[in-house]
Structures are given as structure tokens and as C-alpha cells.
Amino acid sequence: MSQGKDYYELLGVDRDADAKTIKRAFLKKARTLHPDVNNDPNAEEAFKEVNEAYSVLSDERKRANYDRFGTPDGPGGFGSDYVDLSDIFGGSGFGFSDIFDSFFGGGAAGGGRAARTRGRDMGITLRITLEEAAAGCTKTVSYERLAPCDDCGGTGSAEGGEVKPCPRCGGSGQVVEVQRTIFGSMQTQSVCPECHGMGQIIDKPCDMCQGQGRTPSRETVEVTIPAGVHSGQTITVADKGEAGVRGDKGGDLVVRIEVAAHEAFQRQGDDLFCQVSVDSFGAMLGTFVEVDGILADERVQVNIPAGCQYGQQVLVEGFGMPRLNSKARGNLIAVVEVTTPTDLSQERQDALRELLGDDAPAVSSSEKDE
Numbered sequence: 001m002s003q004g005k006d007y008y009e010l011l012g013v014d015r016d017a018d019a020k021t022i023k024r025a026f027l028k029k030a031r032t033l034h035p036d037v038n039n040d041p042n043a044e045e046a047f048k049e050v051n052e053a054y055s056v057l058s059d060e061r062k063r064a065n066y067d068r069f070g071t072p073d074g075p076g077g078f079g080s081d082y083v084d085l086s087d088i089f090g091g092s093g094f095g096f097s098d099i100f101d102s103f104f105g106g107g108a109a110g111g112g113r114a115a116r117t118r119g120r121d122m123g124i125t126l127r128i129t130l131e132e133a134a135a136g137c138t139k140t141v142s143y144e145r146l147a148p149c150d151d152c153g154g155t156g157s158a159e160g161g162e163v164k165p166c167p168r169c170g171g172s173g174q175v176v177e178v179q180r181t182i183f184g185s186m187q188t189q190s191v192c193p194e195c196h197g198m199g200q201i202i203d204k205p206c207d208m209c210q211g212q213g214r215t216p217s218r219e220t221v222e223v224t225i226p227a228g229v230h231s232g233q234t235i236t237v238a239d240k241g242e243a244g245v246r247g248d249k250g251g252d253l254v255v256r257i258e259v260a261a262h263e264a265f266q267r268q269g270d271d272l273f274c275q276v277s278v279d280s281f282g283a284m285l286g287t288f289v290e291v292d293g294i295l296a297d298e299r300v301q302v303n304i305p306a307g308c309q310y311g312q313q314v315l316v317e318g319f320g321m322p323r324l325n326s327k328a329r330g331n332l333i334a335v336v337e338v339t340t341p342t343d344l345s346q347e348r349q350d351a352l353r354e355l356l357g358d359d360a361p362a363v364s365s366s367e368k369d370e
Contacts, residue, residue, distance in 0.1 A: 099146055154214065160204055
């Protein structure tokens with residue numbers, strides 16, 4: 001936000017304004033400032049400012065932080081269960097500006113093509129930790145979409161308005177034009193420019209959505225992620241994509257999961273690999289090492305067999321990742337790193353040589369001189 005600017009002032013609303021009032025104020029200003037309808041060189045920057053103001057005031061958590069601390073993030077930011085996404089539509093950076101591009105298009109395709117009234121699916125990428133993938137989690141996702149209009153309930157019609165056949169095309173959605181050429185009369189059929197191929201018009205369209213039945217909106221949705229999920233898998237939230245025109249079927253929100261790399265574990269399928277260090281005595285005689293498991297407060301005992309070699313893999317069954325939609329788990333595979341003690345006293349070295357007897361390694365001449 002620009003220095004000295006106030007989000008409430010930018011939208012022209014009182015500090016106690018409800019969500020509907022804030023949304024109406026934003027849409028009213030955005031319609032006049034969007035670069036598609038305003039040629040002023042400063043319009044784009046002004047649009048970005050009201051967009052930023054709405055993105056904060058339309059989000060309950062951000063607004064509460066802003067009111068209390070003067071910043072949307074608050075003093076400690078948000079919990080790990082909250083994700084604010086701007087990479088919808090496959091991470092392409094599709095935001096309110098792009099949604100308004102679609103909104104100002106009226107839901108109809110240009111270039112003589114018929115209107116697309118069904119809502120599109122929307123795709124987002126949600127990044128989670130390996131621990132969250134192991135335990136399962138619920139994320140509250142904040143994102144932008146074309147949502148059903150609050151004022152008309154998605155019908156596109158104002159109070160008392162009616163849906164009527166288009167007078168231009170008679171309800172067919174197509175118009176036929178006859179042109180006279182040197183070869184005679186030629187007929188061409190094209191999409192009706194009045195109704196954009198829908199075959200219907202609304203005599204009193206909703207002022208808020210301009211008859212579309214949907215408006216740009218900032219939404220939140222809870223996404224439940226099951227334990228054992230893998231990177232690249234998707235979760236579909238029905239009807240939370242782009243809303244359809246005038247109540248037509250909406251699209252879905254498709255959430256692609258990306259599991260972040262972990263500093264201690266490497267995942268291969270449902271198995272987890274980790275590295276454990278033992279000294280050479282433990283490797284020779286056998287020992288055990290305790291490590292943290294992937295689940296909360298989980299401790300795993302790794303039994304190192306006698307004669308263990310550097311790089312040897314020790315299997316611990318049932319302590320890997322949970323298998324998706326199952327009570328079973330993969331395995332934990334500990335890769336052993338053998339370390340040599342560097343702090344043995346001379347007394348202990350001599351005792352060890354005596355114990356090994358003929359199997360003790362030869363002593364160098366320099367060591368003998370000492």
C-alpha cells in the first residue's frame with residue numbers, strides 16, 4: 001500500500017462496513033478504473049491500489065490484522081493452515097486483473113464465437129511440508145474467482161427483470177446476413193452480436209453483475225489433504241472454480257499438491273530414507289540409534305548390526321510414509337555413516353592394541369619414535 005493511504009479510504013467505505021458493502025464498493029471503483037475501460041495512464045496503478053485494498057478487507061484474517069496492527073500479516077503472520085494464493089489457473093499469475101478481463105467480456109467470446117456460459121475449472125498449486133503430507137492436514141485457501149453474484153443470486157436479473165428471447169436473432173443465437181456480389185446473393189451465418197449466441201436477453205439486468213450472474217470475488221475454501229498424499233496428486237473441490245453465466249454449471253477448483261523437500265528425509269514412494277551416524281566401535285560391535293520419525297512426537301529405534309559397513313542400509317519396517325487411503329505405512333531406511341573417533345587417549349589406544357593382539361594394525365615408525 002502506498003505510504004499514507006488507507007484501505008478503507010481507497011474503497012470509500014466506513015471502517016465498520018460489512019463484507020457486502022466492501023465488495024460493492026470495490027466493484028464500482030474497479031469498473032471505472034480497469035485499463036479495459038479507462039484510458040487514463042494512471043488508471044492501471046489506481047486499479048492495483050483498490051485491488052490491494054479489497055484483497056485485504058475482503059479477507060477476515062487480513063482485515064482483523066490490518067485493523068489491529070496496521071498490516072495485513074499482523075505481528076506474527078498467519079498459521080501454517082492458511083494459504084493466500086495468487087497462482088490460480090496453473091500458476092500463471094492469474095489475478096483480479098485477469099478476472100476482470102473475463103468479466104468485462106461478459107462471459108461471451110469475441111471474434112464471432114458463441115458465448116461460453118459454463119464456468120471453467122480453476123487450478124492452483126498448494127505447497128505443503130512432508131510432515132503435513134504424512135499426517136494429513138486442512139488448509140484454508142484464499143483465492144480470486146468469478147463467483148455467483150450476491151445481489152441477484154446468480155440469475156443476472158434485477159428485481160422485476162425477465163429473461164426474454166433476443167429480438168435480434170429471435171432466440172436462435174445466430175443471425176443470417178445476405179450480401180449481393182457479382183456472383184449473386186450470398187448468405188453468411190454468425191453469432192448474434194446482441195445476445196452473443198445465448199438466444200436470450202434480460203430486460204432489467206442486475207446492476208452489480210451487468211446481467212452475468214457472477215462477479216469478481218475473493219473467496220476462501222477449506223481443502224482437506226489426506227495422509228500419504230504425493231507430489232503431483234490433485235484434490236478437486238466441486239463447484240469452487242469459475243461460476244457459470246446466469247446460473248449455468250460452475251467449474252471445479254483443482255488443487256495440485258506439491259510436497260516440499262525435507263532436510264532429514266528423502267522420499268521414494270512411501271519409503272523414507274535418512275542418514276544415521278555411528279562410530280566405528282558401534283559399527284563393529286552393533287548398537288542402536290534413535291531418530292525422530294516423520295509423525296509428531298515419533299521416535300524410531302534403528303538397530304545397527306555388528307560388522308555394519310559404511311553406506312549400509314538398515315530397514316525399519318512400518319515407519320515410513322502412511323500409504324494413501326490405508327492404515328499401512330512404508331518403511332524407514334537408515335543409511336549408515338561410520339565415523340572414526342578422533343579423541344581417543346594414548347592409554348585407550350594402547351589398551352585397544354593390546355586387546356586386538358596380532359590383529360592390531362602396524363604402528364608407523366614416526367609413532368614409535370614418539
